[in-house]
Amino acid sequence: MPELPEVETLRRQLAPLMAGRTLDALEISDPRWCAPLAPEAIQDAVAHRRIERLGRRGKYLIAELEDEVFLLMHLRMTGTLLYDPQPPARYQRVRLVLDDGHDVAFRDPRRFGTGELAVGIEARDAFLAARLGIEPLSDELTGAALARRAKGRRAPVKAFLLDQRHIAGVGNIYADEALFRAGIHPLRRAGALTRAQHEALAAAVQAALRAGLDAGGATIDDFRHADGQSGAFQDEFLVHRRRGEPCPQCGTAIVKFVAAGRGTYACEACQPRPRRRLG
Ligand SMILES: [Zn+2]
Secondary structure (H helix, E strand, O other): OOOHHHHHHHHHHHHHHHOOOEEEEEEEOOHHHOOOOOHHHHHHHHOOEEEEEEEEEOOEEEEEEOOOEEEEEEOOOOOEEEEOOOOOOOOEEEEEEEOOOOEEEEEOOOOOOEEEEEEOHHHHHHHHHHHOOEOOOOOOOOHHHHHHHHOOOOOEHHHHHHOOOOEOOOOHHHHHHHHHHHOOOOOOEHHHOOHHHHHHHHHHHHHHHHHHHHOOOOOOOOOOOOOOOOOOHHHHOOOOOOOOOEOOOOOOEOEEEEEOOEEEEEOOOOOOOOOOOOO
16 A cells, blocks of 8 residues: 555656646546546546646645646555556556646556545645644654654554554554564554653654655555556565564564554564553
8 A cells, every 4th residue: 555655756756747737638537536526527627727746745646736726646555656658557547638748547456546626725735634644754753743642542553653643644564664663562552652762753754754765665566656667665674564584673573463453563572562451
């Protein structure tokens, strides 16, 4: 599932190809992509507008069109954006047709990806504010900010990290990698971490995301770069998907268990499991 580094990788690849072009048409072949909005409503709102910038917030890729019209795309589980795919992409749900003869296909076998429209900066900001918390690669992400948000929360820290309303853009891969880097067990309660652990976690989230970004994101299933290539970060995972392999720090076998409803990987020597409360 694409997370911040995967979405940002696509943004960096597509921004120079899309910015400054005019969107001749948005062809939506699967109305579920923009439901409950009708395809015609979103098509009419964006067509023939200049793309001023391709931005990102959390896992949303945002085409900023002239006159403050924003197309907010979310890749969800299996979405990716391909530039001039040859042959045409299978599982294509949407096509952005640019005025220079090129196009961008939204490919999405599982069809959970979405496209939404915001008209006006206020509408865009309200949309994002209702869904997303701290942007993790900004200086907003500090130990103090994490401590403030985690205060009193009994949920496991893994669930806390996955909640986009706290930190935007972290998913299952980068949550596991960050918790390992910080030496924190995924089942520890978010609100019970020490100040030093919150500091370590803030730094670890950033380090994990940067490592992912440097490797062009991770390709486990469907994620591809805009040119169809795979990311390389799956080869650099420290613990994620490494059950039974030696911990890169201490050699103990990595274990897999369920936390926050997700398959979770950790080294329980480096990330001591919280003591079970009795009674
Ligand atoms: Zn270890």
